[in-house]
Amino acid sequence: MxxxxxxxxxxxxxxxxxxxxxxxxxxxxxxxxxxxxxxxxxxxxxxxxxxxxxxxxxxxxxxxxxxxxxxxxxxxxxxxxxxAGACRVFPPRGLAEFLAGVGTKARRVLATNAPLTGIPQALEQLGLQKAFDEIRTDLGKPEGLAALLDDLPAHSRVLSIGDVWHNDLAPARERGHATALVGHGSAPSEAMPDMQAGTVAGLYGSIEQWLRQESASAPPVRQEPTTAR
The missing domain is CATH 1.10.40 (Ribonucleotide Reductase Protein R1; domain 1)
Known part of the structure; x- marks a missing residue:
């Protein structure tokens, strides 16, 4: 693994x-x-x-x-x-293909505070029904994400990707893991992501580079923000 x-x-x-x-x-x-x-x-x-x-x-x-x-x-x-499919959602450009391509290089985890209700149907609508190795719902971030990270094997290299610094990224950074912030809104002054872009589609190259790093102690990849977050 x-x-x-x-x-x-x-x-x-x-x-x-x-x-x-x-x-x-x-x-x-x-x-x-x-x-x-x-x-x-x-x-x-x-x-x-x-x-x-x-x-x-x-x-x-x-x-x-x-x-x-x-x-x-x-x-x-x-x-x-x-x-029921009554809420329109769409994926970042090329996400299904990207996740399929990195499937042999990384374990792909979907971690959300949302309940399971609607997630399988939404993933199918997004074309991502087979894109994740593990799906964690009702997580209760940030505490739940912290617990998930603490349960990982000690040698794990983690990149946490999300649009809310406090919930999705801060627990990862506190544990020395890499972080990627997405979205076009504002971010708190303490936010210090290793990667940043408007959507996940803007991070594919940086994520691939991070995956190629051989040592868990290697410095994280930084991508200059293209949006004012």
Missing amino acids: SRNILVFDFDGTVALGEGPVTAYAEEIAARAGNRLLPALTEGLGAPDDALDAYDLIARRSREAGVGDAVLSAAYRASRDRLA
Whole structure:
């Protein structure tokens, strides 16, 4: 088994598009009043100090008096819509081919806080149903990612790839692993990714270079950011 491990986030990393998060907002509005919908979905691409668009919508909902029980029910309903194919998602360009090509060089892990509901169907829609060696759902990042990393064999070389520094990358960096940040939004000042691009498609060359490194102690590959994150 390869000691190289690629850990991919799902929403915003492997699955692109605002379909699922818009469904979440719509389900909240359907339960709490459709008047909320414009306020919930405005400016989702720039989530200010929120972790991501889901967090931004949840914060706005709570400010409007929506309780956590409603938010939980709305999220479950949005994942049901994803499972039914009612939320449009699309993959980064060429991701299926890239993951197939690195399958002999690295273990490919999908690690997400999302429940299993909708994930198999979405992966099929994305053409990625056979792209991962392991799928971990309901992970509870960042703590759950930290636990996953701590359970790996000591000789493992890990590259964690995601769009939320705090959840997807910080636990990996704290353990000396490589990180790759994707997306076009803002990132916290403490974010120090080893690679960065607008989408995973912009990282293929850097990931391949990282996989070719023979020593776990070799310095990580750095790619100059092409976006203001």
